[in-house]
Amino acid sequence: xxxxxxxxxxxxxxxxxxxxxxxxxxxxxxxxxxxxxxxxxxxxxxxxxxxxxxxxxxxxxxxxxxxxxxxxxxxxxxxxxxxxxxxxxxxxxxxxxxxxxxxxxxxxxxxxxxxxxxxxxxxxxxxxxxxxxxxxxxxxxxxxxxxxxxxxxxxxxxxxxxxxxxxxxxxxxxxxxxxxxxxxxxxxxxxxxxxxxxxxxxxxxxxxxxxxxxxxxxxxxxxxxxxxxxxxxxxxxxxxxxxxxxxxxxxxxxxxxxxxxxxxxxxxxxxxxxxxxxxxxxxxxxxxxxxxxxxxxxxxxxxxxxxxxxxxxxxxxxxxxxxxxxxxxxxxxxxxxxxxxxxxxxxxxxxxxxxxxxxxxxxxxxxxxxxxxxxxxxxxxxxxxxxxxxxxxxxxxxxxxxxxxxxxxxxxxxxxxxxxxxxxxxxxxxxxxxxxxxxxxxxxxxxxxxxxxxxxxxxxxxxxxxxxxxx
Amino acid sequence: xxxxxxxxxxxxxxxxxxxxxxxxxxxxxxxxxxxxxxxxxxxxxxxxxxxxxxxxxxxxxxxxxxxxxxxxxxxxxxxxxxxxxxxxxxxxxxxxxxxxxxxxxxxxxxxxxxxxxxxxxxxxxxxxxxxxxxxxxxxxxxxxxxxxxxxxxxxxxxxxxxxxxxxxxxxxxxxxxxxxxxxxxxxxxxxxxxxxxxxxxxxxxxxxxxxxxxxxxxxxxxxxxxxxxxxxxxxxxxxxxxxxxxxxxxxxxxxxxxxxxxxxxxxxxxxxxxxxxxxxxxxxxxxx
Numbered sequence: 001x002x003x004x005x006x007x008x009x010x011x012x013x014x015x016x017x018x019x020x021x022x023x024x025x026x027x028x029x030x031x032x033x034x035x036x037x038x039x040x041x042x043x044x045x046x047x048x049x050x051x052x053x054x055x056x057x058x059x060x061x062x063x064x065x066x067x068x069x070x071x072x073x074x075x076x077x078x079x080x081x082x083x084x085x086x087x088x089x090x091x092x093x094x095x096x097x098x099x100x101x102x103x104x105x106x107x108x109x110x111x112x113x114x115x116x117x118x119x120x121x122x123x124x125x126x127x128x129x130x131x132x133x134x135x136x137x138x139x140x141x142x143x144x145x146x147x148x149x150x151x152x153x154x155x156x157x158x159x160x161x162x163x164x165x166x167x168x169x170x171x172x173x174x175x176x177x178x179x180x181x182x183x184x185x186x187x188x189x190x191x192x193x194x195x196x197x198x199x200x201x202x203x204x205x206x207x208x209x210x211x212x213x214x215x216x217x218x219x220x221x222x223x224x225x226x227x228x229x230x231x232x233x234x235x236x237x238x239x240x241x242x243x244x245x246x247x248x249x250x251x252x253x254x255x256x257x258x259x260x261x262x263x264x265x266x267x268x269x270x271x272x273x274x275x276x277x278x279x280x281x282x283x284x285x286x287x288x289x290x291x292x293x294x295x296x297x298x299x300x301x302x303x304x305x306x307x308x309x310x311x312x313x314x315x316x317x318x319x320x321x322x323x324x325x326x327x328x329x330x331x332x333x334x335x336x337x338x339x340x341x342x343x344x345x346x347x348x349x350x351x352x353x354x355x356x357x358x359x360x361x362x363x364x365x366x367x368x369x370x371x372x373x374x375x376x377x378x379x380x381x382x383x384x385x386x387x388x389x390x391x392x393x394x395x396x397x398x399x400x401x402x403x404x405x406x407x408x409x410x411x412x413x414x415x416x417x418x419x420x421x422x423x424x425x426x427x428x429x430x431x432x433x434x435x436x437x438x439x440x441x442x443x444x445x446x447x448x449x450x451x452x453x454x455x456x457x458x459x460x461x462x463x464x465x466x467x468x469x470x471x
Numbered sequence: 472x473x474x475x476x477x478x479x480x481x482x483x484x485x486x487x488x489x490x491x492x493x494x495x496x497x498x499x500x501x502x503x504x505x506x507x508x509x510x511x512x513x514x515x516x517x518x519x520x521x522x523x524x525x526x527x528x529x530x531x532x533x534x535x536x537x538x539x540x541x542x543x544x545x546x547x548x549x550x551x552x553x554x555x556x557x558x559x560x561x562x563x564x565x566x567x568x569x570x571x572x573x574x575x576x577x578x579x580x581x582x583x584x585x586x587x588x589x590x591x592x593x594x595x596x597x598x599x600x601x602x603x604x605x606x607x608x609x610x611x612x613x614x615x616x617x618x619x620x621x622x623x624x625x626x627x628x629x630x631x632x633x634x635x636x637x638x639x640x641x642x643x644x645x646x647x648x649x650x651x652x653x654x655x656x657x658x659x660x661x662x663x664x665x666x667x668x669x670x671x672x673x674x675x676x677x678x679x680x681x682x683x684x685x686x687x688x689x690x691x692x693x694x695x696x697x698x699x700x701x702x703x704x705x706x707x708x709x710x711x712x713x714x715x716x717x718x719x720x721x722x723x724x725x726x727x728x729x730x731x732x733x734x735x736x737x738x739x740x741x742x743x744x745x746x747x748x749x750x751x752x753x754x755x756x757x758x759x
Contacts, residue, residue, distance in 0.1 A: 009491040023500030214502070221502050367598025371610040371756060374700035379756065381610070411757060425577070429757050 020279075022287060024217040027143070028277040029136035030126065031269070035296025044114035045123055052168065055175035067177050071421075079352065082389055084359045088351040095344040100225075102337035104232040106328045107314070108239035112225065113291035118218050121169075121211035122275065125162055132158045136272070162212050163204070170203030216276035219289060226286045234333065235317040236326055239290050242270075242281040242312050243320065250281075253305050263307050270294035270312060280312055357455075358394065358418065359387040362446055362463045369466045377407075377431045378467045384426040384446065388418035395452040400430065401445040403465055407431040415451060430465060440469030554582070561743045566620035569750050579747035580754060586744055587751055590736060599755035604706040610756040613702040615685075615694035623749040628742075630735030633694040635678070637719035637728060642673060650675070651712045657683045657698050658707075694731070705729050 022028075032038070057064035059077045066075040074081040081088070103110045112119060133139045133154055145151060174196050175183050186192035187200070210218050219226055233239065247264035251257070264281070271279045273294055278287035280294045298312040319325050328334050365381035373379050388394055395415040400406050409429040410416070416426055430444075442465040450457040487494040498504070518524065521533040557578050561569065569575050588597065595601050599609030612618065615633070616626050638647060650673060653666035662670075662683070670676055670683060678695035679685050685697030696704050705715045718727040736745060 006491050024502055025500075217502050221500070365598060367596060368600030368608075368610055371600070371608060372701060373611050374613040374697065374702050376701035379611070381756070409757060427754065427757065 022216065022220055022277055024214070024220075028216060028275065029139045030275045030277075030293075031136050031272045031297075032127075032130060033269070033273050033293065033297045033300060035293075035300060037292030037296050041114055041123065041291060041293075045120040047115070048117065048120050052172050055172060055180040063179055065176060066179075069177060079355075080389065081355075082359065082387065084387070085351060085355055088348055091344040091347045091351070095341055095348065098337050098341040098344065101232055102334060102341060104229060105234070105237060105331070105333050105337060108233060108237055108290040109225070109229055109288070110290065112219065112289035116289075118210060118223070119275075119289060119291065121165070121207060122215050124165065125211045126215075126275075128161050129158055132161075159212075162208055165211075166204040166207035167200070169207045170200040173203050174199045216287070219276060220287060226289075229286070233284075235321075236328075236331055238314045238316045238319075238325070239284055240280060240288065240292055240295055240312060241284070241315045241317075241320055243310070243315070244281070245320075247281070247311055263302070263311050265301065265305060267301055269297040269301055273297040355389070356459070357388070357390045357457055358448070358459055359389060360446075360448065360459050360461050361385045362461050364463055364466070370468065372468075373431060377433050378437065379429055379431045380465050382428045382430065382446075382463065384416075384428060385423060386416075386418050386426065386448075387423045388420055391420050393420055393452075394418045394450055394457070396448040396457075397451050398428065399447045399449070401447055401460070403432065403442050403444045405432060405436045406444075406465070416448070432465065432467070434467060437465075437467040439467075441466055557582075558743050561746055564746075566624050566746055566749055569746060570620055570753065576750055576754075579750040583744070583747040583751040586740065586748055590740070591748070591752075599752065603703070604711070607704065608702075609752050611702060612756055613697065613700055615696060615704070618753075620749055620753050623752050624745055626733065627740075627745045627748055627752075628735065628737040630737075631694060631731075631733040633720045633729075633731035635695070635715070635720035635722075635729075637717060637722045637725045638673070639717040642716075646673065647713065647716050650716055651709060654683075654698050654712055654716075655709070658701060658703075660699065704731070 054065055055063065057077075059075070062075065064075070064077050068075060072083050100111055129139065133142050142151060142154065171183065171187060177199075178196070183192065183196065186196065192200075214222070242264075245262075247262045249260070249262055250264035250266040251261040253265040270281065271277070271294075273296070274280070275291065275293065276287040276289060278285055280288065292314070295312050295314070299309040302309050302311055316325050361384075363383045363385065365383070369380075371379045371381075395417055398408060398410070398416055400408060407430065409431065411427050418424060428446075444463055444465050446461045446463055448457075448459045448461075484493040484495050499507075518531070519533065520535045521537055522530055523533065524531040557575070560575065561579070564572070564575065569579055594606040595609050596606075601608035601610075607615070614622070616622055616631055638650075642650070646669070649666070649669055653662055653670055656662040656666060667681075667683075670679075671681065676683070679698055680695070683698040685695050685699075703711070705711055705720075714727060715729055718725050718729070720729040720731050722728040736748075740748070
């Protein structure tokens with residue numbers, strides 16, 4: 001191996017001095033420092049309180065939000081979504097994805113830093129930890145200390161509280177799928193069905209382990225979002241950034257050579273407050289969830305040492321390079337995300353306002369396609385599968401459009417009755433003389449008109465009448 | 472867990488070096504170790520609980536005693552327990568009542584689908600479409616023995632065997648030809664008085680009725696067809712009709728005779744199964 005190549009590899013090794021991979025070998029005890037972003041994080045995180053409260057909301061005597069899996073219905077206040085309306089779910093998912101992409105393109109991992117359940121639950125857990133075991137220095141000391149009665153007491157208290165949050169999280173999740181009051185009663189009397197216990201156990205395990213022990217490791221190694229963020233951000237994206245031009249070379253605030261130094265006093269407080277343990281001064285990295293807590297910390301220090309704030313601030317790479325930041329509405333990427341977002345939102349609004357009261361599907365019998373009857377006529381058999389999504393029984397009258405001289409034979413004479421909330425198969429026979437069939441296949445429409453209820457419902461559905469064809 | 476340090480300047484290496492690249496002695500990440508330990512613990516627990524390790528002539532059975540066949544049998548039992556109340560009800564109901572009860576009718580049709588597929592579909596087709604000329608169509612409105620539910624039950628239970636004498640040798644070729652003309656005309660409603668007289672003289676009306684509308688002596692179970700409608704049990708071409716008149720139906724020892732035998736299912740199927748089957752057959756064309 002020649003000397004030059006060896007030198008390159010040596011340089012690579014030199015570079016890795018700054019390279020640190022957090023694989024969870026050491027628990028991160030982040031310092032809590034007050035500030036704007038700390039307060040913001042409390043507000044955004046408290047949105048998750050809704051998660052705990054919503055199952056108790058009632059609407060017209062029933063649970064307001066309920067995923068009723070046995071009956072295959074989703075209740076959301078006045079809305080009832082049936083499996084037939086599930087196409088809207090894909091739009092909802094697209095909409096959520098576009099929100100995530102768009103926000104990331106504009107302001108980085110806003111979801112991760114302020115809203116993600118992993119971030120928020122971890123925040124609650126570490127807040128409790130601080131209240132019980134003290135500040136990070138005391139916590140590290142306690143971790144290293146031998147087991148005494150005091151240590152056992154503190155740890156036990158902490159884990160019991162963590163466990164309570166985990167249990168409440170699990171019960172709340174299960175409550176979205178069944179009546180919440182009945183569920184509590186079932187859990188407390190140990191009468192809950194197996195699936196409820198499995199859900200509870202999974203959520204207790206997930207909450208307790210992820211928020212209590214894995215913490216930032218989830219963001220580093222489990223969550224795919226950290227890995228794909230780099231394709232969503234560009235030079236225009238604003239993210240917590242260390243102003244290296246102003247900060248470097250870093251060094252003590254007083255002493256020899258202070259005039260040549262930058263503004264960074266190398267106090268390492270930005271690292272100390274980081275919940276994922278990254279050093280933002282190394283630049284943007286996968287561990288950064290853009291929570292802004294290092295900005296709070298640095299601003300506090302700058303204030304104390306009498307230097308201008310904003311050594312770490314929300315800025316884009318372009319700004320750092322001295323270019324002007326394009327407003328977000330001048331960026332094609334944002335427009336692309338926004339238009340897909342609006343299209344999906346429009347689709348959902350259309351879908352929600354146009355949920356049909358009766359869903360109809362007409363199945364033409366295929367075996368046989370048609371039958372010759374004793375009077376020489378051709379009979380086609382159909383099965384109408386109708387779902388009445390309303391809460392009352394509806395009476396309908398059936399007629400056929402698109403074909404003359406067709407006889408309609410129902411098995412039971414009179415109106416077609418669709419019972420509330422049920423799917424009923426209705427057999428319909430249509431008969432026509434071969435002479436009246438112009439083609440092998442005739443396009444026809446089944447028209448159902450309601451004869452009861454206040455609102456007149458008229459549904460038209462296409463089908464086909466098949467005959468022997470011309471020979 | 473060993474402390475993690477990824478900085479090659481400080482970590483001991485294994486002494487392996489190739490092209491200046493050194494292999495370090497770092498332990499795997501903690502999350503990886505957790506997953507590793509969880510995996511082998513899972514394996515041990517599984518091996519204790521479930522059948523797993525193959526031995527020479529046997530295998531370890533696991534303390535739960537679980538087997539696939541047990542689970543299957545359990546599922547079958549559950550299904551049977553679910554169906555039992557329905558079957559009990561069906562035993563107490565007759566065909567008419569079954570048809571009138573929407574829930575029981577739906578149950579019967581679903582249940583009978585498999586029975587029909589196993590026993591009937593080979594000849595009558597999965598949807599009752601039959602094989603015109605060979606096997607009767609069940610989806611139409613022409614019933615040789617009657618299309619009411621009770622008669623359908625009877626047909627399935629006891630079977631049916633058509634009986635029409637062969638006329639070759641009894642009638643002259645000329646007469647058979649004339650009768651064929653008459654039958655074709657009758658199906659179009661255009662048979663003349665003379666043709667009907669010939670029909671009567673040849674003895675056809677004894678079974679097919681004076682107006683050729685069939686069913687005159689269906690009490691005897693011969694299944695004499697209605698000759699005035701558009702449905703042909705053995706084909707509508709002139710040759711087909713000639714053959715039927717010449718060699719009859721189910722005539723022993725007569726070459727060319729039509730075969731029309733519906734086996735009896737009374738001993739193969741339970742009365743409940745036959746009732747459900749009849750409901751399904753009735754539903755093909757809407758019964759009569």
